[in-house]
Amino acid sequence: MSKKDLIDIKRLPKHIAIIMDGNGRWAKQFGKMRIFGHQNGVKAVREASESAAELGVEFLTLYAFSTENWNRPKKEVDALMKLLVETIDKEVPTLNKNDIKLQAIGNIKSLPENSYKQLNKAIEETKNNKRMTLNLALSYSSRWELTDAIQEIAMKVKKGEIQPENINQDLISSHLETANMPDPELLIRTSGEYRISNFLLWQIAYAELYFTDKLWPDFRKEDLYEAILDFQNRERRFGKTSEQILNA
Numbered sequence: 001m002s003k004k005d006l007i008d009i010k011r012l013p014k015h016i017a018i019i020m021d022g023n024g025r026w027a028k029q030f031g032k033m034r035i036f037g038h039q040n041g042v043k044a045v046r047e048a049s050e051s052a053a054e055l056g057v058e059f060l061t062l063y064a065f066s067t068e069n070w071n072r073p074k075k076e077v078d079a080l081m082k083l084l085v086e087t088i089d090k091e092v093p094t095l096n097k098n099d100i101k102l103q104a105i106g107n108i109k110s111l112p113e114n115s116y117k118q119l120n121k122a123i124e125e126t127k128n129n130k131r132m133t134l135n136l137a138l139s140y141s142s143r144w145e146l147t148d149a150i151q152e153i154a155m156k157v158k159k160g161e162i163q164p165e166n167i168n169q170d171l172i173s174s175h176l177e178t179a180n181m182p183d184p185e186l187l188i189r190t191s192g193e194y195r196i197s198n199f200l201l202w203q204i205a206y207a208e209l210y211f212t213d214k215l216w217p218d219f220r221k222e223d224l225y226e227a228i229l230d231f232q233n234r235e236r237r238f239g240k241t242s243e244q245i246l247n248a
């Protein structure tokens with residue numbers, strides 16, 4: 001039996017975020033270059049997107065490249081950017097077939113021109129799709145995003161468009177890259193690392209965290225189902241007592 005059958009569709013997380021980690025170690029197992037791991041991670045991206053869309057998850061955010069990843073050897077960065085362009089180009093028909101809208105968060109203007117153009121083209125070509133938003137975090141880091149948002153708010157204050165006393169949580173959220181998206185309720189990280197690595201720090205304030213030892217290229221639909229089942233077995237208290245939650 002698939003774990004899918006045990007999932008309560010009425011209590012799905014609306015937004016799932018995944019830190020796709022472990023590609024390099026996966027390749028190393030086979031004595032291959034790190035890029036071989038990235039190439040094999042594409043299948044896992046497809047499986048995660050398809051299974052999330054089939055279930056009815058509304059937003060899936062995938063951490064594909066962090067601000068800090070620019071510090072990797074140039075050869076790896078170049079290969080990753082090339083893989084990004086090739087994959088996006090190839091996947092657009094499937095995204096359209098599955099009614100999935102592509103979006104991106106991060107400093108995407110810092111991507112090589114070709115990658116930036118392809119990405120925008122794919123975003124444009126899938127913009128009318130309705131079933132799920134696949135949100136790629138590219139050249140993204142939370143501290144970059146927060147710094148950018150604070151600058152933007154400060155500029156508006158300077159121009160008199162915002163009064164400092166009117167700065168509230170909703171206003172801050174609306175200046176983040178994820179404006180118009182609900183906060184992720186479930187954050188998954190693969191590869192057995194227990195850290196957040198500068199991902200969605202504001203947005204995951206109350207997310208349930210799920211860690212698996214699986215390396216990203218080995219991640220399959222059943223792994224997503226397992227994470228969702230784990231999520232559904234937790235009691236989300238948001239600061240209240242268990243009794244308050246049970247008697248609500």
Ligand code: IPE
Pocket residue numbers: 020021022023024025026034064065066069080191216
């Ligand atoms: C995740 O896998 C993909 C990116 C960060 C781009 P890694 O490349 O970090 O693989 P490991 O963690 O070194 O095994």
Ligand code: IPE
Pocket residue numbers: 019020021022063064065066069193195197
């Ligand atoms: C986090 O993975 C970034 C992505 C998955 C894109 P890293 O492999 O870069 O994170 P650290 O360096 O282990 O924290």
Ligand code: MG
Pocket residue numbers: 021022023
């Ligand atoms: Mg890693």
